Amino acid sequence: MSVLRAENLRRVFGEHVALEDFSLEVEPSSIVGLIGPSGGGKTTAIRLCCGLDRPDRGTVRLFDRPVSKLRRQDRQRISLLAQTPALVEEMTIEQQVSFSARLYGLRTDGITSALDRVGLSESANTRISAASGGMRRRTGLAAALITDPELVFCDEPTAGLDPILRERIWRWFRTRRSHGSAMVVTTQHIEEAARCDRVIILREGIVIADAKPAQLAVSSGLAEQVVIGVPYFELDRSLAALAVRFEGEAWASGCDIVLGAADAASAAADASRTLRNIGVSISSIDTVAPGLDDVFRAIVEARE
Amino acid sequence: MSSTVRRAFNESSVIARKELTELRRQPGVLLLVVLGPFVVLAMFGIGYRNEELALKTVFVGPSSTPYEAAIDRYAAAIDQYVVPVAYTTDLAAAGEDLSAGRVDLIVVLPPRVEQAVLAGERSEIAFIHNSIDPIERIGIDFAAEVAVRELNASVVTATLDSLLNEASDVSQVSGQLTPQFASFEQAIAEGDERAATLAVLEIQQTLDDMRPAFELSIASVPAQSESEDATTISALDELSRRLNEADGDTSQVELEPIRTAVAELDRQLAQVLSLDAELLARPFVGDAESLVRSPVSAEDHVAPGATALLVQHLSVSLAALSLVRDERRGIMAGYRVGPTSVSSVLAGKLAALSAVGLVAALLLVGLQVLVLDVPLRGSLAAAMGIIIGLVVASVALGLLLASVFRTELFASQSAMIALLVALFFSGFLLDLDRIIEPIRSFGALVPATPAVTGLRNVQLRGSAAGTSTAVTLTLQTLGALAIAGAVLARRWRSGLR
Numbered sequence: 031m032s033v034l035r036a037e038n039l040r041r042v043f044g045e046h047v048a049l050e051d052f053s054l055e056v057e058p059s060s061i062v063g064l065i066g067p068s069g070g071g072k073t074t075a076i077r078l079c080c081g082l083d084r085p086d087r088g089t090v091r092l093f094d095r096p097v098s099k100l101r102r103q104d105r106q107r108i109s110l111l112a113q114t115p116a117l118v119e120e121m122t123i124e125q126q127v128s129f130s131a132r133l134y135g136l137r138t139d140g141i142t143s144a145l146d147r148v149g150l151s152e153s154a155n156t157r158i159s160a161a162s163g164g165m166r167r168r169t170g171l172a173a174a175l176i177t178d179p180e181l182v183f184c185d186e187p188t189a190g191l192d193p194i195l196r197e198r199i200w201r202w203f204r205t206r207r208s209h210g211s212a213m214v215v216t217t218q219h220i221e222e223a224a225r226c227d228r229v230i231i232l233r234e235g236i237v238i239a240d241a242k243p244a245q246l247a248v249s250s251g252l253a254e255q256v257v258i259g260v261p262y263f264e265l266d267r268s269l270a271a272l273a274v275r276f277e278g279e280a281w282a283s284g285c286d287i288v289l290g291a292a293d294a295a296s297a298a299a300d301a302s303r304t305l306r307n308i309g310v311s312i313s314s315i316d317t318v319a320p321g322l323d324d325v326f327r328a329i330v331e332a333r334e
Numbered sequence: 335m336s337s338t339v340r341r342a343f344n345e346s347s348v349i350a351r352k353e354l355t356e357l358r359r360q361p362g363v364l365l366l367v368v369l370g371p372f373v374v375l376a377m378f379g380i381g382y383r384n385e386e387l388a389l390k391t392v393f394v395g396p397s398s399t400p401y402e403a404a405i406d407r408y409a410a411a412i413d414q415y416v417v418p419v420a421y422t423t424d425l426a427a428a429g430e431d432l433s434a435g436r437v438d439l440i441v442v443l444p445p446r447v448e449q450a451v452l453a454g455e456r457s458e459i460a461f462i463h464n465s466i467d468p469i470e471r472i473g474i475d476f477a478a479e480v481a482v483r484e485l486n487a488s489v490v491t492a493t494l495d496s497l498l499n500e501a502s503d504v505s506q507v508s509g510q511l512t513p514q515f516a517s518f519e520q521a522i523a524e525g526d527e528r529a530a531t532l533a534v535l536e537i538q539q540t541l542d543d544m545r546p547a548f549e550l551s552i553a554s555v556p557a558q559s560e561s562e563d564a565t566t567i568s569a570l571d572e573l574s575r576r577l578n579e580a581d582g583d584t585s586q587v588e589l590e591p592i593r594t595a596v597a598e599l600d601r602q603l604a605q606v607l608s609l610d611a612e613l614l615a616r617p618f619v620g621d622a623e624s625l626v627r628s629p630v631s632a633e634d635h636v637a638p639g640a641t642a643l644l645v646q647h648l649s650v651s652l653a654a655l656s657l658v659r660d661e662r663r664g665i666m667a668g669y670r671v672g673p674t675s676v677s678s679v680l681a682g683k684l685a686a687l688s689a690v691g692l693v694a695a696l697l698l699v700g701l702q703v704l705v706l707d708v709p710l711r712g713s714l715a716a717a718m719g720i721i722i723g724l725v726v727a728s729v730a731l732g733l734l735l736a737s738v739f740r741t742e743l744f745a746s747q748s749a750m751i752a753l754l755v756a757l758f759f760s761g762f763l764l765d766l767d768r769i770i771e772p773i774r775s776f777g778a779l780v781p782a783t784p785a786v787t788g789l790r791n792v793q794l795r796g797s798a799a800g801t802s803t804a805v806t807l808t809l810q811t812l813g814a815l816a817i818a819g820a821v822l823a824r825r826w827r828s829g830l831r
Contacts, residue, residue, distance in 0.1 A: 119356075
């Protein structure tokens with residue numbers, strides 16, 4: 031049974047359509063990523079799904095109940111980490127996390143480990159008003175997850191965090207997933223989409239892609255690339271020969287030459303022959319799948 | 335306690351603690367909340383001149399008239415309202431002084447009063463001022479009225495003086511009656527018809543001479559009853575009638591009734607002559623007596639009302655801004671997504687902010703009573719009941735306003751509007767009887783309205799606890815309605831619990 035089922039959501043602010051025909055189904059033990067540029071409708075989708083806002087059209091059901099009719103025990107299973115963490119400036123970090131736990135009727139003995147997970151054990155007594163942006167975000171995360179929710183809405187949880195901390199947090203997400211939690215995560219870090227079980231790309235309120243990360247490259251129609259290493263003094267001559275052979279789909283990237291091709295294997299064989307014919311020795315040759323950045327760009331551009 | 339109630343209580347207490355933590359960490363706010371209103375009241379108490387506002391007045395009138403001397407003579411009688419600073423014939427110069435604010439009032443005295451009076455006309459004294467303050471205008475009108483009455487009373491005094499002098503003459507004339515009666519009796523006894531007739535004629539002449547002045551005197555003297563006036567006049571008439579009826583036949587004249595009538599006239603005249611003209615002109619003096627045990631100074635009168643207004647404003651503002659701030663920070667969103675109910679959130683805030691407001695209100699009243707010497711004549715329990723009701727109702731009103739208007743600007747401005755409503759419709763500034771219904775009922779929207787009356791009654795009149803019960807109940811009802819409205823507004827807006 032899905033923990034979240036949203037169907038055909040539409041939300042309009044004035045004349046601006048923030049979200050159009052948005053549907054989402056989230057199963058337990060899964061992470062769904064909402065990706066898209068700013069103003070794409072990610073936060074609107076989150077707010078509608080967790081019941082903070084009402085759609086102009088469509089329905090949202092959590093734990094098989096309409097979101098507006100959830101019981102207290104249903105809400106106890108949900109947690110939200112907003113884009114700007116909702117913190118009480120006058121509290122310390124520890125008090126803030128304890129406050130969240132007590133609101134859910136929980137004991138506060140898990141606070142230390144919660145703070146430890148987000149690297150805030152040393153700063154437990156720091157006042158929120160004196161905390162950095164990163165510390166605030168981690169405090170919000172600890173407060174949202176200390177309640178051990180079954181469904182977590184995280185609106186850009188890793189924004190502003192360094193790569194090491196981002197990695198720790200995603201590891202924690204995966205741990206929660208392995209314990210059965212479902213997560214809806216928005217992010218602007220395209221590479222984080224690869225960590226999700228499913229990715230939805232939103233642009234101007236419309237879903238332009240909805241697939242597993244591995245399927246996104248295929249659906250983008252973006253070709254694999256062949257990367258060829260040549261001696262630096264042969265770079266210009268090699269690039270000229272390959273540009274003629276591949277009709278402009280060859281460009282330099284450092285001391286390497288990159289080829290774009292639908293069939294990477296035959297392109298690699300063809301390029302080897304071409305360079306051998308002009309007496310250039312090849313130091314390396316590899317085929318590379320397109321990056322998510324490229325996939326995202328390609329999908330967005332294809333819709334423009 | 336059922337688990338639902340216990341859970342709601344736990345949620346509310348968590349939120350209440352959060353509110354108190356927020357406020358405790360802002361000592362500046364607490365200091366401002368407690369000491370700010372007290373300092374304002376203290377400055378008012380120290381700076382307010384608790385005395386009558388006498389108007390600096392220039393008198394303008396013709397030269398060489400008795401006015402100037404009269405003003406000096408009567409200055410003491412009107413100095414409560416008017417302080418004479420000059421007597422001049424130059425109205426234009428006086429007008430410049432008035433425009434420049436050097437004087438408050440010009441009194442223009444009429445020329446030739448005697449001629450006007452003889453012509454049967456009243457003379458007009460003009461009062462010119464430059465005030466735009468309606469309350470001060472009422473004061474000036476009142477002072478002008480009092481001054482004219484004093485002047486008229488002075489004229490009446492002078493007239494009565496003159497009449498009493500005439501009555502004194504009458505007394506001398508009436509004194510002649512005794513020997514005239516003696517002559518008449520002797521003439522009758524001796525059978526001297528001619529002498530008796532002459533004596534009667536003399537008596538009639540004397541009576542005719544004294545009659546007008548006597549009648550005036552009788553009319554000027556406030557009789558103890560209408561019948562007394564009638565008796566006196568009828569005695570005089572009876573005397574004249576009997577003498578006229580005799581028509582020269584002295585044997586028809588009965589002396590005994592005449593003697594009785596003359597004796598009555600003498601008694602009346604003696605009474606008239608014993609009177610004081612000043613007393614006759616101003617027979618009444620005012621002696622206002624209040625049921626309030628001790629006098630109430632201006633600052634005493636202002637303090638309870640000001641307390642009600644300040645406590646309302648501070649409680650409404652604290653509550654409204656707290657809720658709006660939580661909304662802006664996203665904390666309310668966290669509550670809505672999680673298991674915390676709207677009722678628990680509002681109950682927690684109501685408890686914490688009421689506690690803070692109550693501490694501030696009690697300190698404010700305590701400092702007033704102990705430092706500014708504002709009275710607390712009624713029971714402490716009654717005052718406490720009203721203050722608790724006021725604080726709770728005001729916090730509830732703040733929560734309602736923040737639930738309807740959800741931005742900080744709206745919240746602060748709506749708190750200000752609530753203060754304005756209290757200022758104009760609570761009876762703090764203006765007597766509520768001056769405001770027509772249903773506009774007056776507008777004041778019932780804010781908790782300060784019953785609290786102003788209630789605190790004044792308890793602090794200044796010394797009302798007992800029982801009399802404040804109605805006020806406390808009204809405040810509790812207002813608070814309950816406001817909190818119910820806040821819950822409904824939030825539920826309606828969010829479409830949640």
